[in-house]
Every structure is written in structure tokens, then in C-alpha cells.
Amino acid sequence: MYPARFDYQAPATLDEALDVLGERGEDVKVLAGGQSLIPLMKLRFAQPSMLVDINRIPGLDFIDASNGYLRIGALVRHNSVVTSDVVRRTNQTVAHAAPWVSDPIVRNLGTVCGSLAHADPQGDWASVMLACGAEVVARKKSGERVIPMTEFITDVFTTQLEPDELVTEVRVPKYAGPSGGTYLKLERKVGDYATVGVATHLTLDAAGRIVQAGIAMTAVGATNIKAVEAERALIGAEPTADAFTQAGRLAAQASEPQDDVRGSAAYKRHVVEVFVHRGLATAAELARAA
Amino acid sequence: MQISVTVNGAVHTNDVEPRVLLTDYLRRILGLTGTHMGCDTTSCGVCTVLLDGTPVKSCTVFAVQANGRSITTVEGLRQDGALSAVQRGFKQEHGLQCGFCTPAMMLVGTALLERNPDPSEDDVRWAISGNLCRCTGYMNIIKAIQWAANERRTAEGLPEQRTVSLDQPQEVTA
Amino acid sequence: MTTTAEPPSLSTPESIGGIGHSRRRVEDDRFVQGAGHYVDDIVLPGMLYMAILRAPMAHAKIVSIDTTEAAALPGVVAVVTGDLLAQHKLAWMPTLSGDTEAVLATDKVRFQGQEVAAVVAEDPYVAWDALDLIDVTYEQLTPVVTPQQALAPGAPLIRDDKEGQTDNRCYSWESGDKAATDAAFAQADVVVSLDTHYPRSHPSPLETCGCVADVNPATGQATIYMTSQAPHVHRTLFAIVAGLPEQNIRIVSPDIGGGFGNKVPIYPGYVVATAASLLIGRPVKWVETRTENLISTGFARDYHMHGELALTRDGKMLGLRVNMVSDNGAFMADAQPTKFRAGLFHIVTGSYDLPAAHVVTEGAYTNKAPGGVAYRCSFRVTEASYLIERLVQNAAYELGIDPAELRLRNFIKPEQFPYTSATGFVYDSGNYGVGLQKALDTVGYDELRNEQQRARADGRLIGIGIASFTEVVGAGNHKDFDIAGIKMFDSAELRVHPTGKAILKLGVKSQGQGHETTFAQIVANELGIPAGDITVQEGDTDNTPYGLGTYASRSTPVGGAATAVIARKLRDKAKLVAAHLLEAAPEDLDWEPGRFHVRGAPDRSVTIQDVAFAAYTNPPEGVEAGLEGVHYYDPPNMTYPFGSYVVVVEIDPQTGQWHVRRMVALDDCGVRINPMIVEGQIHGGLTEGYAMSSMQFITFDEDGNCIGSNFMDYLIPTAWETPRFELLETVTPSPHHPIGAKGIGESATVGSPAAYVNAVIDALAHLGVRNIDMPVTPARVWAALQAVSSGSGRG
16 A cells, blocks of 8 residues: 655756666666556555656656657657647647546656657557557667667567666657548546447548558557558558458457456457558548548 | 655745655655545545646655745635635535545635636536545536635626636547 | 325425426535545545555465565554454454455455455655565466356355355345246247347546544544445444454545445445554555455446246237346355345336236345445336346347336336336336336437337438436335344434524435435425525535445435425424424414415514524523424435436447447436436446446456556446437325425436447347347447347347
8 A cells, every 4th residue: 555665856857867777777767657667566566665756757758740750758648649739730640549547636747758758568658559559768978779669579568778878858750641540449438447448549641541550459469569561461551441351350360369357368369450441441531531 | 865845835945855755745844734645546636736726646746846936735725714615616516525635625616716706517527637535526526616606706806707717628529 | 113105295486496496506615616525635643544455366376575675664653454454353344234345355366356465654655665665476367257256066166265165155035926937938928138248337437446544542542534425334244353442443434526325335445444554553545446345346237147028929928937046246245135136126117007916036145346236226126127128128029019108008007106016116206108108209219119110221320229217216214124134224313593594414325326416405405594504414424324324216215305305394393392382282383385374364473484493582481491302313214316328329230330320318217306417327327228228337358357447448438429318207205205305316327227228229120139247339330230230049
């Protein structure tokens, strides 16, 4: 019910924060929204020796689409994405996913980047970022690196991040050509983890054929799964119902769901098919309307 | 660690361990017991307070994070010595039974009305979907908040207006 | 003592606020200001904090417990184990069901989450630190998870603590007439059967259970502030269990953040906190976490039911057979009347004129938390109502008769009341057909059936579910009802002050039902004192009369009756005083709310306030001064609220998700004291029914690990999922209740689950689906569709 003891620092600048991570890296946790970390600490599943609270650091709460990317800074709260005109105009997969994350109160504090760094296998954002071909920007004292989302999460609750690194932003490329996307989530109630979640994103060429396809799935594998074969099968294809059905089948085959109280593996695979189809249909419709 | 937190307009300075939850700080250290504790998975929302005007679940915030910031609890809802429109709405519309979720519901309702002065039923349902109630079945809570919306508009002499809410998920069916 | 109903009292104007007014609640003033006074708000000088260590597995021997490190942690004042309690004969305690229950485990742990040890510390954070330092060595035993496993020959013995217990049978119980039922079945054209599991659920009020136990070493007074729905019974049990003299025990149940039956049992935590306070000499606070609440406190339901309904070809019901196994967990610890081991389940003939019924039930111990009777079940009426309404729905499909029509044909008719059921209940009053018809008309039933046909042609799945329930509440008459030997009367003590204000003290205890508002309305109705001039007190055993508490919807039927009776007795005395003041004979006086006047001379009158003042300043010769009294009411019978609920759903055939398009609820609880509050109770119950039918349950894996011990797994619907409800009413008073009221607290929880489930089944019935157990999750809907389309038999 109450966490174990820990030390706490609230640095005023990014450099200070990176200094602390550089020194105490192992067993130090970064506190942004805390909406995933603090519950684990209260149940004592996580017992970091120190928390580095980055909430006072200026310049990390940007949502910017002025160049080739939709950039979401480390302190952008889920609800800021929900209400962002910039996001809505730039990438609907991201825009549609935001209201599905947790509940409206948690969304006031929880952050997109924090969620990605936490790498909960039932987290929604990783699927969105995988489908959209995003990259994570991580900084340490000595410099910065860009990690493709496809390489970022390595295992359950585990990312490539080193103990002295901090995610400063996630960035989603802006695709040339009409794009559309969505996020569909089967949850039993607001705040539930997904039984199945599917992120889709399509870009069409001038002739209306698919030149970019992103499909990623939540809660049907050890971590979020990018349906690579399903995506490949769509490249060059017309966005037809048959193409979506085929993609759904391939995505379901790529999924590895478990039987649990939310449903059987067979059920979840079926919902993957349904959601991939519906998600692609919506993506295509939005792309054509763009 | 020494912290200074403004709660309902009054500045409090205390020495607290970093691990002390904000709910606990409010209830046990400041004696403001109107904020409640109801679960251990950040699910129920009875601990909701306003942090610089924004609803947060205080059980999932450490008191030290509130250092230098401003909190509103249910005890701070009264305005000029009188119950606020939201408080009166809950009484008028039977928006509470056991009262345990009520402080949280009223704070979330208050924050909603600040940004959406004329919420629809769906707007209210969505806004309070992070807060559980076991007694009322929610219908009268919604009526209470809408009653307050009407009171506030009447008091301010505002005409009826509808704000389109963009923050609800897009339902997509076949 | 029986009380026949008086003619209905005169109605009062709003200024008096008697029965029928939607008076705004007096409780609200403190709650909306955050000034509610719940157990965890209580702080006493020198108070310590207690945390409990719990068993991580379902069935294991305790080999050793080492508390040395924990006890040495700075800030820890004491560590309590079962062995320490055993020295004071407190390691085991009696339950409200006549069983025994471990307070802190000594020999074995028998369910995951069972209490093993407790730490008392200066600071709650330190208490939890110390829990991590207690070292317990367990030797795993084979867990017995299902009642079927428990009752199988050779199953591991769970209750080896009980002398003479050789198996995992908890109780056996039977009701009805086997021979008559067998004969009825022999005559039947059709027998419809259903196997269904009403899953384990949990009341889960938003305030968890807890107490502040303050045993004062100097005075020997024990004051226990606790989340209690039945403070007087708890006081008596504490006296027996802890050996403290009852006059030195004061139980104070302050504001309670929801009860729903969760706060009726005495939990080990209360006993350990009290023992700790006694041993240490300082107050000890124990408030459980949500996980503790869900994993260890009184769950609800978990009935495995096999039902058979016998009918003629044209739909006349002939007989009902039920065979049931109940899963009681490791101890039989819930509260139910001694005589009825399966509670009031035998109300299972429901709203129907069923001439023959036979119910056989078997209770099993399992390696799970104890409980069963809770969560607005009216003592198992939820289970019964669900079974009969599901059977009737399926019978309609079997016979090709419309489900509404089948019900209407078999309802007990108004002229049959009072109606004696095949299992011995005497229903007081009812008007079932009118109620169902009203609900059907409101929902537009005939047009919906047409729409359903059209929709089916398009591959859409629309369903209309009906449940027409009859409840039985208001326990209960001394002949049949007692809990732990204490008869189930209830009480009201009323005192009118010289200035005409009054105070009413009750034996019941609200947890959100608004008694401070509604019981004042009863008095206002009888005495004409404005409700706002009447204070209502509950929950403190030092200054309220003995009562059995609030659960099973009994407050209005029993406590409300006591209140009306004592108010009338005071009015009778007031008449004597009035006569004295008016210098007239009492029989020459007429009464209107708040005033006596001489018949034929309306200007010769005195108010009730005049009378109150005179009772202290000018009482008549031979009449005792004052205006007060107490009444203990023994209800002559139960009351039988009823209703009909109609739910319309649509199912997404691809995902199995369903949503409620409309929910129309017709309730008849007799006279409504405060219509606004009655509706609030119904809203809450309809939501609980929705929760159980769609998402909310506790289950276990094969090792007995509890799945559903936190709100991420135990799902309570939010405002976003919860449907909107349309409420209707009819009013059929109870002929034996002093104000004709029946009680409403649990009707909607009892009646609505079957309505929701029937709606989903109805949407799928044309495909051959006949059952989906609750919770009807999207995955289960899909599985049912798969089962029928693959031809692998009915769902």
C-alpha cells in the first residue's frame, strides 16, 4: 500500500537530470507522470533507490509538427495529445489513440514518452508508434541518439534505454501523400487494459494505392507486435475490403495471444482480424478525405 | 524534505518523506479528510484533487511533487462562505448517497465546467469516467453537474451554448 | 407483537415534509463539504496503525513465523501472531453462521489472503515496512478450488480444525415438497432445464472496512469505531468473543462509505485491532486496502445451480426443481438467519403461481475467502430470482411462446394475495401483470419485436430481455428469523422536546440510504412535526436502542415500522395532553398533521408544539410527564417488493460487444417515503446488475490464486459504460406494514441481472444460444456464437 523509502530529486534543468542519471543510473527511476511507476512502487513491485522528478524541466512539453515529424516531448501528457489540433491535423492514429489511454484523470498526468519508456506489454502507445514508424530520441550526458521504435522495446517492461539515458521526445514521420489512421481498442470498461488493441496507418499515392502501411497490435503478445507481413502485403495494393481482410488474417497469424479472463486466444485473434479490417478501412477513408 | 504547498489558498510548510502520498499528506498531515482513499491501483478516483486546477488522482502523486504548487480539495469548493453551484447541485439532484466518491466527483465536475460551461450528458459521463461510484448509478451525478452548469450560466447571464467535445474516443463499427 | 395496518395516514404539506415528499437530504450538507466522518477520518491521541500480513497461497501448513526483525524495526510497537492470540483464546472466533473462523492463522492457511500476522506501529508506512520483515515458512498443500472438487470423495480436508469434520461439506438444506414436485414433473409436457453458475462477486463499497479500537486501560471502556452495518449485534459478539463486559463496550459506526452487505460480518482485522489495543493500552487503527477488501472480506454469490421447470404445452407452469451447490469459502462466515442455510433462496418460485417446488442445496468449503451472503442479495434472493427468470425465458423459447406472454399467463393474480408459495412464503401483496404491462408499453415492446425480426434479416442482433422479480425482505418475524440467536426485530426511540423538536434513535444503520432524511419523514407524517425539526441518530450503541442493523432491505420494513408505531403511540399520548389543554374529551378531538382540534369547532385547536411544551409544563393528572417512547417491532411477515425490468441490447456480431439501448425499470415497493431516494436506490441497483451481467466477477486459477483482488481485474463500470435508466412505478402497499412500505434497497440488484442476460440471450436465441454465464463478456458472446454455428450443441 505504501512504497519503500527512496531518495528524491527534482532537477530544474535537463543537464542536471542527466547528471544525476549519469551518476546514479542503476536503480534510479525517472518520474514524469508517474501513473505507471507509482502504482508499482505502492505495491512494492518496484523499489528504486531514487526518483528523478523531471516535471520541473522546461522545454519538454512541446507538440510540434513544423518540420518533417510530429514531435511529442517527454512531458506531453496524454490529455494534451487528446486536445491538440496539431496532432489531429497531422496523424490520426496518434489522435485517435489518446482518448483510449487509461482514464481522463490519469491522462492529465501520464505522459506519452513515459508510457513508451515503461514498456508495459499492454500499453497502447507502443502499438501506435510501431504502426506509424516512429523514433524515440534518447539523451545522456554525452549526447543523443535516435532509436527506431521497432528496436526500442526489447522485452516485457524492458527497453534499449541505458540507465543514464532519458527519453526527450518521440517523433512520428510526416508521410508524403494523403494519410489516415486510427486506433481501435476492445476494453471492457474505461481504464481497462486492452483485450485487443490495433493501430493502423496508411498513406496513399496519387493513384490511390497504398505506399505506406502500419499495423501494430496491443495485448496479443509478450510485447506490442508490428504486423510486418500484413504491412508488406498491402504495399502497392488498392485499399479494398479484400486487401484489408487479407491483412487482418496475416496480422492475426503474427499475433501470439494467451487465454485469460478477457478471452480465449482464438477470440483475440479473431478480434485482431476484425479490428485490422475496420482500422484499415477507416485509415483509407480518412486518407482519401485528406 | 521540506515542502511548501498551497492548499485551498493557504500555504503549508512541512517536512515529509518523499514516499508520502499526496492523499496521505492532505488527510493525515494537514487533517483535510474530505479527500478519500479507495483502492490501490489508481482505479477508483475517490482521491481526486485539483493540482493547479487540473484533476489528478492524489494517491498516485507524492506530496513532494506538489512542492510549490497549488491544490484544491473539496474543503476549498465553497465560494465566499457559500456552497458552490456544484455543491448545491449535488444536494438538489440527489447526486450522492454514501458520500465517499462525492468530493472527487464535485472537483471533477467543477474542473469540467471551467472548460465546458454547457456539457451534454455524454460530456459529463466522459469527464467522470475515471471516478467510480457504487451507490448512485451515476445518473444523478450527471444531473447534479448539469444543474450546476445551468446555475452558473444563469448567474453569469450567459446564453445557452454547446461546446463540441473532441476528447471522446472514436467508435468505429463495421 | 403484530400490528395491523391503519388506514393510510393523511398526507402532509411540504412544510412538514412527511411521506411522499422528495425531501432533499440532510446528510448532504456535511458530505458536499467534505465533512463526512468516516472511520479512517478518526484520529485519537496516541493512536497507532495496524497492517496485516496475509497468506500468499490458498492452502498451506504454517511451519514457522519469525517476527524478530519486524518487531525490532524502529517505530514498531507490537507484532501479533496467532500464537499470541491463542494465549488469550482469541485465535479463533465464532461466525454469524454458527461456524468458527480463524482470526490469525495458527495451524494452516486456508485461503489466499488469509490473515497471518499483524504489525502495530507509530506510522502506517513503518507498519508496511515491517510486514516485509516477517518471515513465514509455509508447506504447500493441495488447494481445493471448486466446490465440485471439494465434495468429491477423497478431497483434501480443509477444516481439519473442526472436530468431527471428515469432509468439505458445510451444510445441507432442503425446502419444498419432493413428492408433489415429482408428481408435477410426471404430468409435464415440457421440462426446461438450465445449469448456471452465478459467479462470485463482491460488494466492494468504495470505503473499505476498518476500525479504530480504543480500549482504555484506565477505565476498561472499549470504544470501537468501525465500519458496521449492525453495531448492536457486533457489540454483543465482541462481548462474547473478547470476553469484555458488554456494558463497557461501545461500538460507534460513524459515516459509512457504502455497505452493501460487506460490513455485516466481523472480520479478523477488527478483533486483532481490539486485542492489540487491549494489550498495548493505546488506540489502534486498522483500515484495509482495496486488495485486502476484495481478497478476504465477505464475497457474494458463487452458487452453482441446476434448475428444471415443468410446464404444459400451452405454457402453464407445474413445478420447479432446483439442485444447488454453494461455494462458501474456507469458513461459513456470512450473516443469514439461522434457520435458513441457503438464505431465502426458496423464494425461487418468484412471481409465478407454481404449485409445486423442491429445492435441495449443498454447501461446500473451499480454499477461498469466506462469505456468500452479501452485495444486496436479500439473503440469496439474487440467486433465486436469476435462476427462475432465466428458466422462464428459456421456457418461452422452448414452447414458442412470447417471453412476456408466458410470464403474464403464470403470474400470481391480484386476487390470490396473500399468496402462500410452494415453499411456504406468504406473499403480502402484488400486482405483477399491471407492472409488466406498463414496462412493456413504455419500451414499445410490440414494435421492438417487429424491429428485431427486421434486424435479424440484416444480420443484426437485437435482443429484448425481461425479468419480473418478486423480492422478499424485511427480516423478520421471531418465529422464523434470528441471526446468531438474536431475533430480528428492530427498534425506534423517539423523544419530543419541550420546544416541539424531536430526536429519533434507531437500531438500523444507514450506509448511504438517507435514513436521517427518510425516517424523519415517517415521524413528520405521524406527528406533524416538520421533518427538519427531527434529528435522526444511528450507529452509536451507547445511545440507540438495540437493532439488527441495515442489510437485506430491512430498514424500512422493520425499523420504519417501529418508527411509525412509536410515533403513533406518542400521538395517542399527545391526544390526552391536547384534550387536557382544550378541556375536551379525547374522543372529541380530530387530528390533522400537526394539530388537534375539537370536532365541529376548528378554532379550538392546539398544535403538536403546544402539546410538546405542555407535556413538560402542564401534563394532565395521572399522565407521565414527557413525550417519548421506544418500540421494538416484530414484523408479522416479510414484505414482497416486486417489479418488471425490460432491457434492449444490440450486439456487435463481430466482436461480441453488446450495449444497452434501453433499460426500463418498473418497481413496486409499496408506499414510497421519499421518491427521490427510492429512485436513487434503484439506479444504484440497476448499475450493480449491469456490472455483474457484463464484467464484474472474482475468479480463481487452478492453484486457488484470486483473480479479481484489485480494480484492474475486478471491474466496476464507470459512467461511460453504465446505461441510462427509465424508471416507472406502481404502488401496491403492504397490508401488514404500518405505513404500507416494503423496502427498495436491493430490488434492482436482485431483479436486473437476469434482465440484462436475457436480453443478450434473446438476441442470440434464434441462432440456438440458450445460456451464457455471467459476466457476459464479449469473448463469451463470441464463444457462444461459435459453439452454435459449429454445431457443437447449444451455447
